[in-house]
Amino acid sequence: MTGVTDHYDVVVIGSGAGGGTLARTLAMSGKRILLLERGNFLPRELSNWQSPQGPAAGRYVSRDTWYDAAGNSFEPRVHYFAGGATKLYGADLSRLRPADFGEIAHMDGLSPAWPLSYDEFEPWYAKAEWLYQVRGLHGEDPTEGSWSEEYPWPPVSHEPLVQQIADDLDRAGYYPFHVPRGIMLDERNPPASLCIRCVTCDGHPCLVHAKADADLIAVRPLLSRLNVTMLVNAEVTRLKTDRRGHSVTRVIVRRDGVREEYRGDIVVLAAGAVNSAKILLRSVSDRHPDGLANGSGQVGRNFMCHRVADVVALGEKPNETVFAQTLGINAFYLAGEQRRPSQPAGYARRWPLGSIQMLPRSARLAREAIGFRLTTEDLPRPANRVTIDRGKRPRLAYTATNQGEAALLLHEFETMLSRSSLQLTRDETVTVAGVTGAGIADQAGTCRFGSDRATSVLDVHCKAHELDNLYVADASFLPSVGAVGPALTTMANAIRVGEHLVRRLG
Numbered sequence: 001m002t003g004v005t006d007h008y009d010v011v012v013i014g015s016g017a018g019g020g021t022l023a024r025t026l027a028m029s030g031k032r033i034l035l036l037e038r039g040n041f042l043p044r045e046l047s048n049w050q051s052p053q054g055p056a057a058g059r060y061v062s063r064d065t066w067y068d069a070a071g072n073s074f075e076p077r078v079h080y081f082a083g084g085a086t087k088l089y090g091a092d093l094s095r096l097r098p099a100d101f102g103e104i105a106h107m108d109g110l111s112p113a114w115p116l117s118y119d120e121f122e123p124w125y126a127k128a129e130w131l132y133q134v135r136g137l138h139g140e141d142p143t144e145g146s147w148s149e150e151y152p153w154p155p156v157s158h159e160p161l162v163q164q165i166a167d168d169l170d171r172a173g174y175y176p177f178h179v180p181r182g183i184m185l186d187e188r189n190p191p192a193s194l195c196i197r198c199v200t201c202d203g204h205p206c207l208v209h210a211k212a213d214a215d216l217i218a219v220r221p222l223l224s225r226l227n228v229t230m231l232v233n234a235e236v237t238r239l240k241t242d243r244r245g246h247s248v249t250r251v252i253v254r255r256d257g258v259r260e261e262y263r264g265d266i267v268v269l270a271a272g273a274v275n276s277a278k279i280l281l282r283s284v285s286d287r288h289p290d291g292l293a294n295g296s297g298q299v300g301r302n303f304m305c306h307r308v309a310d311v312v313a314l315g316e317k318p319n320e321t322v323f324a325q326t327l328g329i330n331a332f333y334l335a336g337e338q339r340r341p342s343q344p345a346g347y348a349r350r351w352p353l354g355s356i357q358m359l360p361r362s363a364r365l366a367r368e369a370i371g372f373r374l375t376t377e378d379l380p381r382p383a384n385r386v387t388i389d390r391g392k393r394p395r396l397a398y399t400a401t402n403q404g405e406a407a408l409l410l411h412e413f414e415t416m417l418s419r420s421s422l423q424l425t426r427d428e429t430v431t432v433a434g435v436t437g438a439g440i441a442d443q444a445g446t447c448r449f450g451s452d453r454a455t456s457v458l459d460v461h462c463k464a465h466e467l468d469n470l471y472v473a474d475a476s477f478l479p480s481v482g483a484v485g486p487a488l489t490t491m492a493n494a495i496r497v498g499e500h501l502v503r504r505l506g
């Protein structure tokens with residue numbers, strides 16, 4: 001690492017899926033980069049695997065406090081570490097479906113079209129899959145789009161019980177598939193495999209560093225590079241512009257409690273959807289009285305997360321599966337098509353309902369219990385938004401959308417189970433929705449990109465419409481979230497924006 005100076009070619013704020021991946025893309029150009037991270041490196045310790053009360057309540061959750069629309073405080077259960085939320089993510093690295101890039105009619109309104117098509121975006125999906133060493137298999141799931149490259153590794157194989165369920169569902173016409181995962185598991189050569197297959201992947205840091213997170217894959221390889229400086233415990237509090245308000249000239253940081261300032265020809269904000277909006281909204285000035293890049297009033301709006309329901313089914317024998325998150329079902333993802341053999345001719349589902357995945361075994365449940373996660377798309381609503389109160393604290397107003405579709409997905413799921421050897425245990429159905437539960441994990445959409453300055457914050461390259469040198473490259477850019485996790489799409493977009501910046505910087 002170089003020593004700390006105050007001027008860089010590019011200052012990147014946040015080292016997660018967006019910021020970390022973008023910094024790695026840029027670093028190869030030799031440009032001088034400053035990476036500012038609010039947290040520190042997550043310690044490698046036995047507690048990585050021992051968090052007793054599950055992911056959200058564990059020791060790695062930040063003490064941050066946010067407020068809801070009524071001003072009530074809540075703990076958002078976010079993680080501030082090098083690598084961002086990917087340090088604890090489940091490493092499900094799924095692509096959005098081609099339909100997600102177009103306009104989709106939902107029960108509660110429209111999911112808007114992107115300024116890019118799936119085919120235009122696809123090359124960066126392939127690059128992100130190779131960078132994050134994704135294990136997957138194209139061609140199993142009829143909802144997926146075309147691919148320019150095969151996955152770098154074969155999919156993680158199903159354990160016997162999961163394989164049995166997959167076979168059942170395949171016979172019933174539900175097209176089960178292997179979920180693409182960013183874990184470093186080498187089943188062909190077990191001694192060389194980092195991953196030892198355990199139940200703690202989702203919601204825990206990986207003690208053996210076998211999870212392809214943004215820290216291990218993107219950030220750590222940069223630390224030995226002379227053109228990259230990384231500062232941890234460095235919280236960006238606001239951005240300042242030149243007098244005309246056209247360019248960001250100073251990045252204000254609180255590092256270990258001390259105020260510092262840095263400058264960059266280009267500034268890339270990637271602090272996560274809520275925190276990026278917070279930084280912009282706090283950066284008021286005469287030229288930007290409503291916050292930076294916010295002439296359209298769109299900064300902070302269109303916040304999205306996912307509607308998630310964790311559902312428990314009962315099998316005939318004890319569930320001895322260790323790594324169950326290999327099975328996915330997208331048979332209900334799209335509206336209108338994919339009539340199953342069991343359905344009458346002419347059956348067309350009116351609404352897109354979402355995705356289904358198997359969950360790891362839980363010690364809290366019966367031995368025969370088998371968990372599934374049902375995920376439904378959340379729609380961008382202007383009123384679902386981040387604002388800043390008088391004390392400059394973040395407020396998050398949020399009302400979930402598509403509850404009707406979530407109910408229909410549960411209904412389809414029940415029907416699907418009735419065609420397998422599993423039974424749904426109604427008593428043990430747990431619904432998690434809203435921003436105080438697991439939903440915040442997939443926060444997105446607060447600075448969406450688009451071609452219309454009146455309805456978006458960023459242009460197609462993720463540069464703020466109103467500023468010459470400010471980019472946003474985290475999950476904020478998403479105009480819609482589909483019903484898959486946002487991580488791979490955020491990483492792919494960060495590579496795309498990084499390559500644009502390399503060209504811009506010459």
Ligand SMILES: Cc1cc2nc3c(=O)[nH]c(=O)nc-3n(C[C@H](O)[C@H](O)[C@H](O)COP(=O)(O)OP(=O)(O)OC[C@H]3O[C@@H](n4cnc5c(N)ncnc54)[C@H](O)[C@@H]3O)c2cc1C
Pocket residue numbers: 013014015016017018019036037038039055079080081082083084085086088089090091092093094202203204234235236237270271272273275279441442443473474475476484485486487488490
């Ligand atoms: C438990 C859990 C499981 C998940 N599982 C999956 C999954 O399996 N698949 C999937 O697709 N998605 C998953 N996600 C979501 C996924 O991790 C996020 O969508 C993704 O990390 C978002 O990327 P980002 O760059 O927007 O934010 P992050 O990756 O969170 O990065 C933001 C970074 O900015 C830093 N930061 C924040 N504020 C400041 C500031 N003021 N100054 C400097 N730095 C700052 C943060 O510390 C962080 O490092 C999961 C999330 C969680 C929490």
